[in-house]
Amino acid sequence: MPRILPRLLDKIERQANQERFFEFKTRKPAKESSYKPPLPPPSFHPAHHSHSILLSPQSPVTNAKDYARHKRIPSSLSGLGKVDTNHIDPPRQMTRAEFGWWANPYLRMLSSPMRVCLVTQRRLPSDLLIRLVGMSISSSRLPSGRKSSTKLVPDGILHPKYTNRQVPGGSYVLCWRNAVSQLEKGGYKRKSPDLTLYPFLENQIAHLLRLRVLQEFELLAERLEYVVKTRKNLGNSNVILRRLTREEWGLMRSTALLPSQSAVAVLIVPPVNKDVVTKKRPTGSLSPLPPDDEHIPKNVPPTSSLLPSAWVAQEEELPNTLPSLQVPLYNSTAAFPSRSQRSALHSILLRILAAERHVKRLHVNKDSPPKNNTAQSRSSHAFLLCSDEGTAIRGDPAAIAVALWRLRMYDGEGWEG
DSSP: OTTHHHHHHHHHHHTTTSOOOOOOOOOOOOOOOOOOOOOOOOOOOGGGOSSOTTTSTTOTTTTGGGTSOOOOOOOBOSSOOOOOTTSSSOOBOOOHHHHHHHTOHHHHHHTSOEEEBTTTOOEEEGGGEEEEEEEEOOGGGSOTTOOOOEEEEEOSOSOTTTOOOSSSSOEEEESSHHHHHGGGGSGGGGTOTTEEOOTTHHHHHHHHHHHHHHHHHHHHHHHHHHHHHHTOSOOOSOOSEEEEEHHHHHHHHHHOOBOOSSEEEEEEOOOOOOOTTTOSOOOOOOOSSOOSOBOOOTTOOOSEEEEEBHHHHTOOSSOTTSOOOEEEEEEHHHHOOBHHHHHHHHHHHHHHHHHHHHHHHHHSOTTSOOOOOOSTTSEEEEEEEEOOTTHHHHOOHHHHHHHHHHHHHHTTOSOOO
16 A cells, blocks of 8 residues: 555646546456267277276276256357357357247237236236235334334336445335225235335336336436447347327328338327426426426327237238237326426437437438428427347347336226127
């Protein structure tokens, strides 16, 4: 310490007027794999051994572990890249089919771990449930004269990048507002008789589900901006998010069909109007605290509605027993009653569109003719979210579709039938 302190102080004085951080090298070198391929099966025939098998090099008796096959877990890749197949332990890499499975939000929800619902006592995938834990409130945070209590609170709804799980374990309930209200009958008392409910549980779960949607959109925006900056894992030219033109939006409203094969959601997100007093638009907020600017207008449309896909409707080879693919249409006014959350959602969508335009320039042919900017070709307030094996390499739009579907289920619109 006496030797390093003078040099550290000298460096701080030289960089006092420079607005930058020290360049610490935190990246660790990649560890070499300890995997060794097993030796070929040995021969125990006496003719193949001039002396005792115990004295031969690499004896299958004294070195039996060299012939045993061990399970290996090589390093993984986040996207398609160059892999040296001649290496003893090459990194794992998802195939095109595996990327397609990963890009399917419904397959991802059904493949989540199975848990038991407190209300229905049925085993369901955890993505169809809400995780609840008991959390003790310290007596110092309560009014004087009141004892500390244990409340049943939601946990694990937000993305782990922003908030980790507070308590291990936990209980689960259907991702449905009516199911959460059934907890008042005392079904949670089977876990612990000291647990109690608080009156704002339903509203808090709804707020956290909306916030999870915003977090997934923000993560996608950061991922796409990084892809544009580094030009790695671009995938194919299929777009993740784009605006529907006025002609496409009008055709979709008249025919109730969505002509897209890889669409997973449609969002109607107009810009938030300016405040009457301040003449400014609200600032976007991703705060986990309850918003104070929620406003639900009269005759508000439902949170979402299902639109049949025109691509599946034209397929005649599918049997009649399979249900037709339907894409949810989300209304931001009903799904996000908070003006600050709608403002944050709109700004993040514009960031994603800007990144997608850069990706499109890298794939598009420079000699292609320019598009005609007519009134019908202008953009509408409808955003189309797509997910397939090509877009899964560049980002993760399926996680957004899962978060939106969970919000739809909580409002009671995903449990029909």
